[in-house]
Amino acid sequence: VTISSEIRRVAVLGTGLIGTSVGLAAARIGITVTGWDHDAEVLARATANGSLASADGLERAAADADLVVVCTPIADVASTVARVLRAAPDAVVTDVASVKGAIVAAVAELDEGRGSRFVPGHPMGGSERSGPEHASASVLDGVVWALAIGPDTDPAAAALVEGFVAAIGARPARMTPQRHDRLVAFASHLPQVASTALMGLAATEEADEPDILLLAAGGFRDLTRLAASNPALWGEILAANRERVAEAIDRFVERLQVLRAAIAEGRTDDVVRSFDDAKQARLRLATKPTVRAGVAVLQVEIPDLPGALAGLTAVMGEGDVNIEDLQIVHSPEGGRGTVHVTVAAGAASGASEVLRGAGFDPIRLA
Amino acid sequence: VTISSEIRRVAVLGTGLIGTSVGLAAARIGITVTGWDHDAEVLARATANGSLASADGLERAAADADLVVVCTPIADVASTVARVLRAAPDAVVTDVASVKGAIVAAVAELDEGRGSRFVPGHPMGGSERSGPEHASASVLDGVVWALAIGPDTDPAAAALVEGFVAAIGARPARMTPQRHDRLVAFASHLPQVASTALMGLAATEEADEPDILLLAAGGFRDLTRLAASNPALWGEILAANRERVAEAIDRFVERLQVLRAAIAEGRTDDVVRSFDDAKQARLRLATKPTVRAGVAVLQVEIPDLPGALAGLTAVMGEGDVNIEDLQIVHSPEGGRGTVHVTVAAGAASGASEVLRGAGFDPIRLA
Numbered sequence: 001v002t003i004s005s006e007i008r009r010v011a012v013l014g015t016g017l018i019g020t021s022v023g024l025a026a027a028r029i030g031i032t033v034t035g036w037d038h039d040a041e042v043l044a045r046a047t048a049n050g051s052l053a054s055a056d057g058l059e060r061a062a063a064d065a066d067l068v069v070v071c072t073p074i075a076d077v078a079s080t081v082a083r084v085l086r087a088a089p090d091a092v093v094t095d096v097a098s099v100k101g102a103i104v105a106a107v108a109e110l111d112e113g114r115g116s117r118f119v120p121g122h123p124m125g126g127s128e129r130s131g132p133e134h135a136s137a138s139v140l141d142g143v144v145w146a147l148a149i150g151p152d153t154d155p156a157a158a159a160l161v162e163g164f165v166a167a168i169g170a171r172p173a174r175m176t177p178q179r180h181d182r183l184v185a186f187a188s189h190l191p192q193v194a195s196t197a198l199m200g201l202a203a204t205e206e207a208d209e210p211d212i213l214l215l216a217a218g219g220f221r222d223l224t225r226l227a228a229s230n231p232a233l234w235g236e237i238l239a240a241n242r243e244r245v246a247e248a249i250d251r252f253v254e255r256l257q258v259l260r261a262a263i264a265e266g267r268t269d270d271v272v273r274s275f276d277d278a279k280q281a282r283l284r285l286a287t288k289p290t291v292r293a294g295v296a297v298l299q300v301e302i303p304d305l306p307g308a309l310a311g312l313t314a315v316m317g318e319g320d321v322n323i324e325d326l327q328i329v330h331s332p333e334g335g336r337g338t339v340h341v342t343v344a345a346g347a348a349s350g351a352s353e354v355l356r357g358a359g360f361d362p363i364r365l366a
Numbered sequence: 367v368t369i370s371s372e373i374r375r376v377a378v379l380g381t382g383l384i385g386t387s388v389g390l391a392a393a394r395i396g397i398t399v400t401g402w403d404h405d406a407e408v409l410a411r412a413t414a415n416g417s418l419a420s421a422d423g424l425e426r427a428a429a430d431a432d433l434v435v436v437c438t439p440i441a442d443v444a445s446t447v448a449r450v451l452r453a454a455p456d457a458v459v460t461d462v463a464s465v466k467g468a469i470v471a472a473v474a475e476l477d478e479g480r481g482s483r484f485v486p487g488h489p490m491g492g493s494e495r496s497g498p499e500h501a502s503a504s505v506l507d508g509v510v511w512a513l514a515i516g517p518d519t520d521p522a523a524a525a526l527v528e529g530f531v532a533a534i535g536a537r538p539a540r541m542t543p544q545r546h547d548r549l550v551a552f553a554s555h556l557p558q559v560a561s562t563a564l565m566g567l568a569a570t571e572e573a574d575e576p577d578i579l580l581l582a583a584g585g586f587r588d589l590t591r592l593a594a595s596n597p598a599l600w601g602e603i604l605a606a607n608r609e610r611v612a613e614a615i616d617r618f619v620e621r622l623q624v625l626r627a628a629i630a631e632g633r634t635d636d637v638v639r640s641f642d643d644a645k646q647a648r649l650r651l652a653t654k655p656t657v658r659a660g661v662a663v664l665q666v667e668i669p670d671l672p673g674a675l676a677g678l679t680a681v682m683g684e685g686d687v688n689i690e691d692l693q694i695v696h697s698p699e700g701g702r703g704t705v706h707v708t709v710a711a712g713a714a715s716g717a718s719e720v721l722r723g724a725g726f727d728p729i730r731l732a
Binding site: 239 | 490500510512539541545548549550552553554556557558559560561562563564565566567568569571572575577578579580581582585586587588589590591592593594595597598600601602604605608609611612615616617618619621622623625626629630632634635637638639640641642643644645647648649651673674675676677678679680682683684689692729
């Protein structure tokens, strides 16, 4: 096995949004990219603009590649990886699935000793769109890209994938497959389950109490926004990470029960202490890693009229203040709107001045 | 006891943000308003602009009032209501606290038969600011205002408060104190507890796994935003509604455990069915009651640069499209931003056209 130290040719298997975006990002830095998809019509759309070459078969796509990126649906990843490891004996192979342990195990069963060339990956971002027509070379810019490297991974293969991820503009982060799956269980899968459970519970209660959602204000909306995600995709992800997700749910339930006991027994000091710890942790949580050192949140009231937000964002733009995040916090019914604008902490006083100069009355919350 | 059918004089006890806003809204429609606060300095700030008269004592403020609105901190509400019922034998009394059952019970113990003139209330909105200087007559415009009316409430007193709430621009909604407390336990208190528990759990895990928040994307942020709320205030609210909150947590835990079992046992069809039910319920949930009949969510990509949002909101304003909600959905690191813009369903195609005309590429998600 000869692992290239330089990447000249990349094959992308599965040319949906992520696969095509990986291909476009590689083509952007001068790499020759060949795409393949089991659906010929999807492949035609992915290669229509000429940036990606089209291969008529998985093996042909992989044949000359230094690196093969498997971007198929999660259920097909392990078998596709194993096929590529056989078909392209010198290629390094990576994937982009959201769960890693189950795929590593399945590949180990199928690969007959070739698995050291497989470097599992997971870009922690992308787009909620789907299909190659929404792909773009910039979709993965700056995204944290987990590389799930185990003891059997060839170090040269790991270095090759790490270099590729950085070269196309993302941020590689090495961790074991087990650690990856545990971290995403807490940071991604549990929030999804909690949101779905809360929305489902409210919908059940609503059958008896139609007014329950009349009283549901902004906080309830925040908590249940994720519940509108794709059910089939989540069914697959949760099945593939079932043990870690079950553990995360157990820890969450324990924590809810500790809080429940403190509330039910009137131990208000304990309740306040828990709330205070969580508040401090939330304030430390950056809205984006680039501003992790500190962000500020400004609350601004605007009339609920066409163009009202435009006034706010226009003065911020003219004042050269970058808005890191912006959330409309409505009163339960129209009439006016409250907006939370997040800016880098260092930009907060400038942003407040700019807003006040334009007649707004910002309050710094955090 | 003679209950007025017309409100000429209102007393506001507790001139913080809500109390002063109620007073200003009443003054706006020609009612004479007298304020009182146990903190003379707060009262001076509330009455500085001349819209509210200042009384030097709770009893004096209440003496001539047709309606007394108690806006003190929750711990002082019941004793204040009882004092007012004694001091002003013809006045109707209401309050604005977030929990009703405990206050009704405490007033019943203290009031010696005068409680039929007490009509408990709870405006489901307001502002996260505090202090009279952030009060405004419009803070409560359009807000749903629960009136917790029990069997002992005098119907004329209930009608008086209901008329007052509507006259100052809010939306009265009658329900029993028990039902109010049960509904807010699910729609408001449980989301707060869930958010705090999730953030606390992630902070604990972070001690072992510093990278956990590196993998926390927009969904985690949505779920934990509420965790930054005021701990002392929530300690009070949860203590006052402890039984209902405990019941809501129990129901939530049951639901999490049902999902946990389906995930752990690989019953993916059951998982997908739960997710699908929750998704449908979330899509039915209006972003605001005024657009409950249907909203549309457009996803738009914008560069992560000062002024980028301004371009988007400016064209919406120029195109006369009202933005009902707007959420920045970042990739985990900067470089570009994805924005979800919510508009009334009937305005969706117009909004899409306006955006496309300005070079954006909106995708309708819902």
